[in-house]
Amino acid sequence: MFDVSFWELLVIGVIALIVVGPERLPGLMRTLGLWVGRARATFYSVRDEIEREANAQGLRDTQRALRDTERDLREGVQSTTDSVRSEAERARQGVEEAAGAAQAGNQAGTSTGDDDATQHRGDQAER
Template identity: 50%
Template sequence: MFDIGFPELIVIAIVALVVLGPERLPKAARFAGLWVRRARNQWDSVKSELERELAADELKRNLHEAQEALRRTDQSMRRGQDDLQREFDSVGEEVRSTGAETETARDVAAASAPEAAAPATPAQGHKEGGDERPNP
C-alpha cells in the first residue's frame, strides 16, 4: 500500500526505540496495532458495503432488463394474438360467405328440381281436348 519494505521498517523501529525508550515501546506497539486493526476493519466494512451496493445495482439492472424483455415478449404475443384473431375472423367470414353461396346454390337447385321432375303430360284427372271434368 505504501511500498514500505523491510529496511524501512527496521529504521522506523530503531527511531521508535530511541524516541520512546524500551519501557513505553511495547505499549506504543500495541496501540499502533490496535489502530491498524481498526483501520483495516473500517476499510473492509467500506469495501463490503460498496460491493453490496454494486451487487444491488447489478441486480436492479438485471431485474429491469428482465422486465423489459417480458414487456417486449408480452407486446409481441399480443400482436400475434391480434394477427391470429384477424386471420380467424377473415377465415370465418370466408366460410360464412362460402356457406351462404352453397346454401343459395342448394336452394336454387332444390327449387329447380321439382320443375325438372314434373311430367310433360297434363295432370291426372284432366282429359286432353279441353274437357275439364274429372274421370268417374
C-alpha cells in the first residue's frame, strides 16, 4: 500500500514523543493502532467484496456461455434429428413405391400367365 521505511517511522516517533509527551504517547499509539486496524479491516472488506463480485460476474458469464452452448447443441441435435427423420421418410416412401411396383408387376405377370395357360388349354382342346 504505502512504502514507509524504518527511518521514516523513527522520525515520526521522535516528533510524536516531542509533541505529545511521554505520558500520553502510549495512549496515542494505542488509538493510532486501533484506527490503522479499522482502516485495514475496511480495506480488506472492500477488497473481498470486489473480488466476490468479480467472481460472481465471472460465474454469470460462464453460466451464460454454458446456456448458449447448450442451446446451440440442442439446435444441432434437433436439425440432425429432423434431417434423419426426413431421410427415413423418403426411404420408407421409396420402399413402399418399389413394393407397390413389384406387387403390380407380379399381379400383371400372374394374370398374363393365367391367360396364357387358359389359351394353351384351349389350343389343346381343339386338337
